[in-house]
Amino acid sequence: MDASVVVVGAGPAGLMLAGELRLAGTDVTVLERHPRRTGESRGIGLTIGTMEVFDQRGLLARLGAYETGTMGHFGGLPLDMGILGAAHEAARTVPQSVTEEALEAWATDLGADIRRGHEVVSLRDDGDGVTVTVRHDDGQEEIRARFLVGCDGGRSTVRKAAGFDFPGTAATTEMLLADLRGVELEPRMTGQQVGGGFVMVAKLAGGIHRVIVGEHGIPPRRRTGPPAFTEVADLWKRLTGTDIAHAEPVWVSAFGDATRQVTEYRRGRILLAGDSAHVHLPAGGQGMNTSVQDAHNLGWKLALVLRGDAPEALLDTYHTERHAVGQGLLANTRAQSLLVLGGEEAQPLRSVLAELIEYPEVARHLAAKVSGLDIRYEAGAGGNPLLGRRLPHLPVTTRAGDTTSTALLRTGRGVLLDLDDNAVLRRRAQGWRDRVDLVTATPGPVPEGSPLTGTTAVLLRPDGYVAWAAPGSHHDLATALNRWFGPASGQGR
Missing domain, CATH: 3.40.30.120 (Glutaredoxin)
Incomplete structure (x- = not known):
C-alpha cells in the first residue's frame, strides 16, 4: 500500500479528516485537484457545535481574531442562540478560507501528506484496497490505499466513480452571492424579505461585504461559470433600490436549493464525507460545519480499524450516525428554503413561526438544531441524559x-x-x-x-x-x- 488512507479533496472535511487521522498516528495522503487554495469562502462562520470540536482539538487559536455572537436565524427569522447556555458562541467572521488555512496547517504540522494539483480520474475497490488513478503535471500515476474517503464536494468524482446512489430533488431556484470592496452596507445578518425577494449582508474582515440576493419564483439558470457581477448588481438594485454597481467584486457565485443525500456513506473501502454525501440550500453555514463534524466522527474510527484495535464493523457506525444527522440537516434546510425563497404565499408560515419562536422551548429546539447541539447518538439503553450526547464543557x-x-x-x-x-x-x-x-x-x-x-x-x-x-x-x-x-x-x- 502507498498509503493507509487516501482523502480526495482539501476542503474543510478533507483537511479535518487528515488532521484527525494523523493525530491518531495513521498515515494519510490528501489529493486536491486545485494547485493552490482558491481563497474563496462559501462559508463564513462556525456554529457552536464546530466551535466545540475545534476547542477539543486546540484549533481555536489557529483561527486568529474573530467575532462571536449569539444572534442567528432560522429561515431568516431571528433566533437568539444564547438560549442554549453553551460554553461557546458561534464565530460570525471566520471565512472558509481561514478555516481551511488553519486546518491545513494543523494537518501538515501533524505530518499529513497534502498533494495539490492532483486530480483523481478513476478508482477501483478490489476488496483488499483501493487503487486511485491520479493526473498531475508530471503525468499520471496509480496510488493504492487501504481506504479512500471522498471529501471532494457536491460534484464529487469519488461519489460518481464509486456508484453511490444520490437521490433527492433538483434546484428550483437560485441565489446570487458577491463579496465586495468599496461599498458600505448595513449588515442584515439574518437576512430580510424585500419586495419580491430576499437579501442578506454580512460584513467580513478586510472591509469586504458579502451580499446574497434572490428573487422569488425565478428558476435557476444553466450556468457554465459564475454569474457576472452586473447580474448581481442589477438584481440588488431592483429589490432594494440601492446601487452597488460601483463596488469591486472579489468573488461572485450562484447557488441553488438542490437537496440530495447518498443512501450510504460507506461502500466497502470507500467512504464519503461532507458535501460529497449531502447537498442542500446553504442556511446558516450548516453545510461546512456538518462536513467538519462528519470528518470528526469518522477519523478516530478509521484509525482504530487501521491499527487493528477495532473490527471493521466500527465503520458502519459512521453511516448510522452521520446519515441520520444528514437527514436532519436536509429537513431543516428545506424548511428554511420555504421561508427564505417562498414569495407572498409563504408569509403566513413566517408569521406563525415568528410567534412560535417567542416560546423558549421552540427557540431552544431550533437553536440546537442549527447549531449542531441537538445530536444524540445511540449509546445503549439507560436513563442518564448524557448518553449519546457531547459532554458539556466541564x-x-x-x-x-x-x-x-x-x-x-x-x-x-x-x-x-x-x-x-x-x-x-x-x-x-x-x-x-x-x-x-x-x-x-x-x-x-x-x-x-x-x-x-x-x-x-x-x-x-x-x-x-x-x-x-x-x-x-x-x-x-x-x-x-x-x-x-x-x-x-x-x-x-
Missing part, C-alpha cells in the same frame, strides 16, 4: 492540576473520566489503556439543572460524545469499551 481538577473535559480530548484518544475516585471502575478499564486515558478528577461547580448532576463517571469517545455514564447506563463499562474501542489488549484483537 472544569475539572486532576492530579496534574486544573483543566477541563474539553482539554482532556486534545490527544484524540478516548477518556474515562472518573469523578468519584472509583478504583474498581478504573481496574475494569485497564485493558484499554492503550486507547483510552483513565482520568480521576474532581468536577468544578455544576450548574443547577445540568445533566451532569449526580454523574460519577463518563466514558468519552475521541469526538467527545458520551458512550457510557454512571449511574444510568443499562450495560456495563466493558461492553461500552469493547463496542467503541475494540477488545481489551490480549483478548484476540
Whole structure:
C-alpha cells in the first residue's frame, strides 16, 4: 500500500479528516485537484457545535481574531442562540478560507501528506484496497490505499466513480452571492424579505461585504461559470433600490436549493464525507460545519480499524450516525428554503413561526438544531441524559492540576473520566489503556439543572460524545469499551 488512507479533496472535511487521522498516528495522503487554495469562502462562520470540536482539538487559536455572537436565524427569522447556555458562541467572521488555512496547517504540522494539483480520474475497490488513478503535471500515476474517503464536494468524482446512489430533488431556484470592496452596507445578518425577494449582508474582515440576493419564483439558470457581477448588481438594485454597481467584486457565485443525500456513506473501502454525501440550500453555514463534524466522527474510527484495535464493523457506525444527522440537516434546510425563497404565499408560515419562536422551548429546539447541539447518538439503553450526547464543557481538577473535559480530548484518544475516585471502575478499564486515558478528577461547580448532576463517571469517545455514564447506563463499562474501542489488549484483537 502507498498509503493507509487516501482523502480526495482539501476542503474543510478533507483537511479535518487528515488532521484527525494523523493525530491518531495513521498515515494519510490528501489529493486536491486545485494547485493552490482558491481563497474563496462559501462559508463564513462556525456554529457552536464546530466551535466545540475545534476547542477539543486546540484549533481555536489557529483561527486568529474573530467575532462571536449569539444572534442567528432560522429561515431568516431571528433566533437568539444564547438560549442554549453553551460554553461557546458561534464565530460570525471566520471565512472558509481561514478555516481551511488553519486546518491545513494543523494537518501538515501533524505530518499529513497534502498533494495539490492532483486530480483523481478513476478508482477501483478490489476488496483488499483501493487503487486511485491520479493526473498531475508530471503525468499520471496509480496510488493504492487501504481506504479512500471522498471529501471532494457536491460534484464529487469519488461519489460518481464509486456508484453511490444520490437521490433527492433538483434546484428550483437560485441565489446570487458577491463579496465586495468599496461599498458600505448595513449588515442584515439574518437576512430580510424585500419586495419580491430576499437579501442578506454580512460584513467580513478586510472591509469586504458579502451580499446574497434572490428573487422569488425565478428558476435557476444553466450556468457554465459564475454569474457576472452586473447580474448581481442589477438584481440588488431592483429589490432594494440601492446601487452597488460601483463596488469591486472579489468573488461572485450562484447557488441553488438542490437537496440530495447518498443512501450510504460507506461502500466497502470507500467512504464519503461532507458535501460529497449531502447537498442542500446553504442556511446558516450548516453545510461546512456538518462536513467538519462528519470528518470528526469518522477519523478516530478509521484509525482504530487501521491499527487493528477495532473490527471493521466500527465503520458502519459512521453511516448510522452521520446519515441520520444528514437527514436532519436536509429537513431543516428545506424548511428554511420555504421561508427564505417562498414569495407572498409563504408569509403566513413566517408569521406563525415568528410567534412560535417567542416560546423558549421552540427557540431552544431550533437553536440546537442549527447549531449542531441537538445530536444524540445511540449509546445503549439507560436513563442518564448524557448518553449519546457531547459532554458539556466541564472544569475539572486532576492530579496534574486544573483543566477541563474539553482539554482532556486534545490527544484524540478516548477518556474515562472518573469523578468519584472509583478504583474498581478504573481496574475494569485497564485493558484499554492503550486507547483510552483513565482520568480521576474532581468536577468544578455544576450548574443547577445540568445533566451532569449526580454523574460519577463518563466514558468519552475521541469526538467527545458520551458512550457510557454512571449511574444510568443499562450495560456495563466493558461492553461500552469493547463496542467503541475494540477488545481489551490480549483478548484476540
